[in-house]
Amino acid sequence: MKKKNILFILSGSIACFKACGLISQLAKEGCSVKAVCTQNALQFIGLATLEGLTGKPVYYDMFAGREAGTEHISLTKWADITLVCPASGNIINKMAAGIGDDCATTLFLSHDFKKPFVIAPAMNQNIYTNPATQAALAKLKSWGVDVLPTAEGRLACGDAGPGRMLEPAAIRAALEKYL
Numbered sequence: 001m002k003k004k005n006i007l008f009i010l011s012g013s014i015a016c017f018k019a020c021g022l023i024s025q026l027a028k029e030g031c032s033v034k035a036v037c038t039q040n041a042l043q044f045i046g047l048a049t050l051e052g053l054t055g056k057p058v059y060y061d062m063f064a065g066r067e068a069g070t071e072h073i074s075l076t077k078w079a080d081i082t083l084v085c086p087a088s089g090n091i092i093n094k095m096a097a098g099i100g101d102d103c104a105t106t107l108f109l110s111h112d113f114k115k116p117f118v119i120a121p122a123m124n125q126n127i128y129t130n131p132a133t134q135a136a137l138a139k140l141k142s143w144g145v146d147v148l149p150t151a152e153g154r155l156a157c158g159d160a161g162p163g164r165m166l167e168p169a170a171i172r173a174a175l176e177k178y179l
């Protein structure tokens, strides 16, 4: 198996802690993982953890701490698979609207649709069932984005319903066809 390059984008959700387990597993399997964070994801997870798990710098600010300065394009070229995990309601709606106002959403705008782009939604059931979010998910699917389902159950806020992010093992299983 060719060693795959995985661009792992995290957005602002409590499910960031689950994403760390998946990053760790993919790295252990021999994948090369580069992490990208929204500014809000950094409220939930630290750079040191992501750098430690991936062994690479984390891309979170388009205008500072850059290597080449054009990572919003070069990371797209580097990636064999792009995964947004967790995908917040906000990032889903921004991607569907074609907004690129940070590293993560600009990488969606520069995505090459010959390669897989997978999202693992994670949110409260009202955010998930909001007509804006459902329309955004439908639009992303129609463009070829692989939108993973959510699980039903107890959410971090104490509510219950759909929107709970799949467990890392289920997301790993969904990636199998690309690996």
Ligand SMILES: Cc1cc2nc3c(=O)[nH]c(=O)nc-3n(C[C@H](O)[C@H](O)[C@H](O)COP(=O)(O)O)c2cc1C
Residues within 6 Å of the ligand: 010, 011, 012, 013, 014, 015, 038, 039, 040, 041, 087, 088, 089, 090, 091, 122, 123, 124, 127
């Ligand atoms: C404690 C806490 C947990 C949150 N969890 C989620 C979540 O699981 N899913 C979601 O869509 N938004 C969640 N939010 C709200 C997002 O973080 C917020 O919409 C933010 O603007 C998302 O930004 P980003 O998509 O750029 O990362 C949470 C907010 C807080 C304070």
